[in-house]
Amino acid sequence: MINYNPKEWFTFIFRIHKADTVRKLFPMFIALSIYSALIAWLELEVWKLSANSEIKNISLMHGLLGFVISLLLVFRTNTAYDRWWEGRRQWGTLVNSSRNLAMKLQAMLPGTNTEARAYFKVMIPNYAFALKNHLRKTFNPDEFQPVPGEGPVSLDPEKHIPNQLAQQLMNKTMELYRKNQLTGEQLIVLNNELQSFTEVCGACERIKNTPIPFSYSVFIKKFIFFYIMTMPFGYVFSLGYLIIPMVVFIFFVLASLELIAEEIEDPFGKDANDLPVDTMSNNIRLHVSELL
Template sequence: MIIYQAKDWAGALRHFHTSFSIRVLLRRVAFVSLYGILLTLIDQHLIVVNLPFDGTLFSLLGITLSLLLVFRTNTAYDRFWEGRRQWGSLVNYSRNLAVLLDSLLPDEAKANRTYFASTLANFALALKGHLRNGVDMAELEDTGDGELQTLSQYGHIPSRIAALLLRRIQTLRQDNIVNDADLITIRLYHQALLDITGSCERIKKTPIPFSYSFFIKLFITVYVLLIPFVLVETYGYFAIPATTLAAYALIGIEMIGDEIEEPFGLDCNDLPLNQIAQTIGRNMHEILGVPSSSVVAPKQEVDYIKVN
């Protein structure tokens, strides 16, 4: 995720060329601009380029395309915001569960406190990896009971960690550390962790329908390629910058939708899952009063890009 000062226009514009998405966008816009230059030169020096397109019809098509892009962008942002809401809920439920366990566990129960702090931290890290390129076992904390070595055998590691967490809670119930009323409350928080996992998987595994995405991309392509034919007769060489600006706006909006519709990836504008997961880990150890293992973000994953 790119961190920036929203009110600092000059600061944001200075980093215009540093974004990978912008560089891709500029390459595509450059292709359209070259196409517009070629078509304009042909019209001005060789033959008159004239298509039977009425400006009113072209304007109506532009309005239709604008409505489609608005819907496309809103849909993509809804997915992005829903992903952020789910991870915000994960932070809250993890803290609530840790606070409850801190009140139930005796101060001298260091083994149980360390286990729950490490397991809750591991759940967030495992969910982050599950939604990305796979769980990195080197990121997870050792819970001290040998369970870490067996996690790689499971296809859905977050669910396995949740199962181990509930097993340990049931052990506390058998030891009369947790009573039935406490167990009901704990299970509500525990169930919320799995509900968040399912919601994130729903976002990740339900992309925008291909036919819809294909239609918008085809519509934009045809519209941008037809713009010079409509403008060159009236505006001459000024059709070149007009075509370039139109391509920048239309293609850019579509690219924004493509980038944010899957918020759990590693693009510049995706959610900072590394930082959120590490925050959860630190909070778990602080609340339960046990020392924290060093949790280091993988070098290949950079969640925050600060724009000064």
């Protein structure tokens, strides 16, 4: 995620940032300019169509459908943003559960049990790193810290990684309960946090693996395409060669909304707009180690 100051308007407007849709759409801008110029040249200079031609009135259609396409793009924007924000909320839950679990264990465990504290100090943050890499479909065991006095975290890379870590946290807690280091009531008090790890993992997998239904994705793209491609035919009579910047600008607006939506829909990658999951994982490690 890019950290930015939303109040610096001028740098926003004039700099072309790496994540800017202008950059990605630039080749299309060129192609559309040539296409519009060609239509204008044909209609105005080759076929010399009169401004009373019925072709001019194709622009009536663009007026009527302008409303539908705007609403559709706002629907698209809303659903993409909702996923992005839900992804952020889920990671927020992970942060909260990690902190609360650490605090509760710190307060519950007998003062002498330094071994269990050391275990959770390492393993709670490891879960965040495991989830981060799992959502990026990578396996990066270097990011795990080993439990002091034990070897590196034992994991089977062929199996679901976050599940294995959650299982180990669960096992350790139940073992403490069996050894009377935790009472039954304390176990109940820890339950929320313990189960929330796997719930966050499931929710993030859901966001990642379920884009907007295929039909909407196809439909919106087809709609933008035909809307833009038919635009020069009618408007050339009013605008002459000014049609070129107009078509490009309208395409920029419509396509940007679709492009940004595509980018933020899967918020766990390393794109400029993605969530700062690396930073959050490091913060979990920092804060848990302050507590335990």
